[in-house]
Amino acid sequence: MTAEKPEENQAAKTPSDQPDETARREFIAKAVSVFAGGAIVSVPIGVGVATLLGPAFKEGQGGIKIRLAALEDLPGDGSPKLYQVVAERKDAWTKYPQKPIGSVFLQKLEDGGVIAFNSSCPHAGCSVGFKSKEVGYYCPCHESIFLLDGSRGDPCVSPRGLDSLEVDKERLNGGEVWVTFQNFAAGIEEKKAI
């Protein structure tokens, strides 16, 4: 095997008639061995690590605008309703024409507007459920409560409230609920798209 050898072994001595010349030759031999061995072993490892780290440098697929419901289908009493988001998505090599990619709570407001929340918990990414109009949203993983407007309730270990999603106002006036679906980084205070 030609893997790199520990440095301390370079101090090993071999008997010789010409100590200086032999020592010099031996040092060069050791240096070249270590260097060449290290270089060639680093080729497969380096290439492998490069492929492994590749995803870190890839951009996310960004937000996607999608129709979720007709305005009249939302509960009139203002309680939220969960909608599945199904869209075209690329997963490595596969292009799925219809792939479930997440879910969104839609809530009709008194002024006729609609607010939308990504159902993924901003704390650690669990799936948030709706409990009741009085309690609000509840994440079962770490027992966090979010109020109806998405803000942090009590108790709540999440660093921020639920992530609201953009609702297309123009289309809403036409009676259709279109939302820009997006995921956000969990566990931080800032709402950062991924």
Place this chain on the structure above:
Amino acid sequence: MKRFLDWIDDRTGIAKLTREALFESVPGGARWRYVWGSTLSFAIMVQFITGIFLWMAYSPSATTAWESVYYIQNEMSYGWLLRGIHHWTAQIMVVLLLLHLVQVVIDSAYRAPREFNFWFGVILLFITLAISLTGYLLPWDQKGFWATKVATNLAGIVPFIGDDIQKVIIGGSDYGHHTLTRFFALHAGVLPGALVALIVVHIYLFRRHGITEAKPATRAGALYYWSLLGVVFGTLTALAFAFEENTKQWVPKIVCGAFIAILVRIGFLIRSGKDDDSPTRPKRDGMFWPDQILKDAIACAAVMGAVLFFVFWKGTELTPPADPSQPYNAARPDWYFMSLFQMLKFSAFEGAFGLLIGAIFVPSILVTAIFIMPLIGQSKKGHWINVVMLYSLIGGFVILTAMGFNHDANDEEYKQGVLNAHAEAERLNELIDINGGIPPEGALTLLYNDPKIRGARLYAANCASCHPFGGTDGLGGKAKDPSAPDLKGVGSKKWIAGLLDHNRYVSEEYFGKTKFSKGKMARHLKDIDMLPEDIEVVSAALASEAKVYGYSLPEGGQDFIDSGFDLMFEDFECADCHGIQGEDEGSGPSLTGYMSRDWMIDFIGDPTHEKFYGKKNDRMPSFLGAKQEDGTMKAGELSRKEVELIVGWLREEWPRASE
């Protein structure tokens, strides 16, 4: 720090272990000829490293294996390099195995007390070959699929239990998901595990008995080896320059550079001027570290250099996805199994019994012969028997391999198969780009829905027996005994102009071998004797009906086209028989929408329809079915989708990257 190291050493004994590993004495000094075992270990290590990284991206199933390898090769950062190193190291490893074996046999390193180590080595050789064989299938491409099918079918002929062996290997009676999961588990788990275990024993036994001291190096011996290397690289240089046009520019330079370096080395050897038999250096025992390791490291660097050379020169092939319904004329095993493959072509191994002898019996005898080498080689005479036997084996291997490759180089069908596979693979890459990914059903569906690929295949299978395509069968093969018009460029102005020329109409290029060569149209074309400028105008008019891919308005614009239709209506009386521009249909084929997509689909669907030839149809089948005289429908041979693909291909209407 020292205390910390001492503490570790006290608990693990690592210092002693390292000392033992490194300060092994090398009797007679470090030698280049001892490097093969180390280069092999290095190659195996490279395979483990690259293999594990590939593992992180590979997905073993019939609808994802090819796709994930495609993704590694074309989309992952440096994936092509990772796969390239893995692939080419596997190739070079076989060469190193052979060199290691030769070195051991000619130095009689198998003699007592080293017999067991030799046997372990031979088992390691077969495990390595098994890893190569199982790895060949994993991309699930045409090449790997068909080669593995051959290999596993051969396993099936083992007497009594062959059938069961085959079913166990491929995970059922058919090739699919479980063939891949099994091969993958063998390739990445079971066999490498066995390999590591045996290598540990192999190296332990090697250290136990020490290195087998070779005869001291002499100047004559060194000259001999370097000259041999010189001849090899000289030939490679000559080949590289002879085929300069077909290879990358830097390849001849590198090979030539190596050749010159070898010549310089030979020059120094000759100049050193010692007696021919004198050792080149005093015989002095060396140490494994650093004397031998330095040579090992340089040899391993050369191996890595060779691997990278091939990765950049040849690239790493990925043929189209496995398709059991699509015969692959270029199905060949990897080159190191080529000799066995070639051997099975001999008439001595004809028939079921012959196959049994050639595929099972003969290889078993050869393996046994290698296994008993240590027993034969205890005496000097026995040693020479072994050396002769090994060289004969290698000679046979080389000759059979050369015969196999030579046969392929002169086999038009094979060469066309390779060309088609490359063209299909390239087309598939283009289709994936156009589609923005691979459908969940797998990449094969893209090929199956592509007029360019599937249309050509369907044409070759259903149309080419009568209609040639530019003299070929549509796939580049030779057209067999054509009897109907050549359809290359059908619907283009050029093709239509040829049709209107009486001489060409009655030639084999068009209707020469059909009854239409003596029909009404042939006679009419002779009577009206169109001038070349008339043909120009009329063909432009008809081509405007067809509008095949690449069609553009002629220079004279719409007026020019209109004048063509005027000629057809008035001067040439075409409308007497043909319906033109929606006018009344006559007895001849309708020219309304002539050779347009719909016209062609309907025509291929049923040429006996009154809109086309009616009862005058000459042998052309109704591919989508036709109404019989008794009123019942006779089913056609093709589906509408298939006819659409053929038409799309003939009209060159397929998705293009630039659109």
